[in-house]
Amino acid sequence: MSDSPLLSLNNISFGYTGSPLLFDGLDFTLTEGEQTGIHAPNGSGKTTLLRLAMGLEKAQSGTVLFQGSPVDSAQALHHLRCTVGFVLQNSDEQLFSSTVLEDVAFGPLNLGLKPQEARDRALETLESIGMAALAERPIHQLSGGEKKLVSIATVLSMRPKALLLDEPTTFLDEKSRGRIIRLLQEMGIGRVIVSHDRDFLRQTTVSLVTIKDGRIAPCSL
Amino acid sequence: MSSTAMHQTDPRALLLVAGGAAFCLSCLQSLVVSGTGLALAAIFACVCAPDWRSLLKRLLLANLFVLFIWLTVPWTMPGTDILIIGPVHFSREGLLLAMGVTLKCNAILLIFLTLTADMGLLQMGCALQKLHMPVKLVFLLLFTYRYIHVIAEEWKKLQTAAALRGFMMQTSFHTYKTIGNMLGLTVINSITRSHRIYEAMLLRGFSGDFYLTTELKARRRDIIFVSSCFFVLACLLCADLYVTCCHV
Secondary structure (H helix, E strand, O other), X not given: OOOOEEEEEEEEEEOOOOOOXXXXXXXXXXXXXXXXXXXXXXXXXXXXXXXXXXXXXXXXXXXXXXXXXXXXXXXXXXXHHHHEEEEOOOHHHHOOOOEHHHHHHHHHHHOOOOHHHHHHHHHHHHHHOOOHHHOOOEHHHOOHHXXXXXXXXXXXXXXXXXXXXXXXXXXXXXXXXXXXXHHHHHOOXXXXXXXXXXXXHHHHOOEEEEEEOOEEEEEOO | OOHHHHXXXXXXXXXXXXXXXXXXXXXXXXXXXXXXXXXXHHHHHXXXXXXXHHHHHHHHHHHHHHHHHHHHHHHHOOOOEXXXXXXXXXXXXXXXXXXXXXXXXXXXXXXXXXXXOOOOHHHHHHHHHHOOOOHHHHHHHHHHHHHHHHHHHHHHXXXXXXXXXXXXXXXXXXXXXXXXXXXXXXXXXXXXXXXXXXXXXXXXXXXOOOOOOOOOOOOHHHHHHHHHHHHHHHHHHHHHHHHHHHHO
């Protein structure tokens, strides 16, 4: 694990239009290989924090740095999104292609891989998570657990340096939850996991933080 | 060409023939040549269609639209009257026009259903893109296929939620208002979802260009198939021109 910050949010202030400030002077840093869980009450801004980090929301003040450089241009944002993977809470919003293989190959194609290379990489990723048999299956025929695993595969196929996961166990049964825990435990890459499931965070992350009064605060596992 | 052979044919060739047939058949003026077109389409379907029952079912459904033409055109088109019922006149010109539309419409449908019914949507999208159709339209087609199920699911959830609170469809203002609200909510949810999907695409490096992983390869037999079909279509057009000119 390297100590160099991969992604950092410095002195961030943010509030949705017409609402009070959600974050006021928030600082958050993710170093390479770091595995952090965020456990906080509803409405505290867990998902918003991830959206700010990935440039889906724009902070009123403060800076987002990726590998030490500010994310202030379309090019920098594209580079960030091709290097850090974000798994959304709702898999139906993450998976938009017609088949599993097409969806997993979408990211690699955007990275500039040739169609055949992208297909190979997608198949390889699906095999690595034990989902190769579903490659040609239409997305709408997958179960909730399968959709979540495929969502993670779509991001893993881009070979990211870190993963941001938003409530990965929502709507999942025990079996699917167990599969995701095993998958995350087998992966060595850095991650930020936002979840209400404290036991899940205990098994998949090393450190835990919370959001209190618009700022990051330590929290025990 | 059997149904198995059809599966092995390059989807671009199938779409080219289907599009060409639709264009040529719709241009026909003569009833005799249109009838010949329908006969040829039926023979083609007989040889190639894998499932006749499903083909006829689809054809029957599509003919419901043709029924509207029969219910309006002959009764409203001015011309030589062949039947008069009270104030309503049934004209010969209207009858011929309705017959022409029916023949051409069924011929086009038969060709389209035979050639494309068993084609996967992804295959179709890929073939359309390779045929240089606008990329945005192709992806609109693919996205519609992907999300129509999700929207249908959301609609079902709303229906269940309403039913759980005792809602029953009736001919009443309350029913219309509830259905309106549910439809509105489905549209709003769809719009919100489309924004989120766009974000999900951005998050995976989407920068405006679409790519497909399927690679298509045209073989000699595909070229022969397209050429033969276009030759038959050209013959039909020439025959139509000849019959129309002689008639004039």
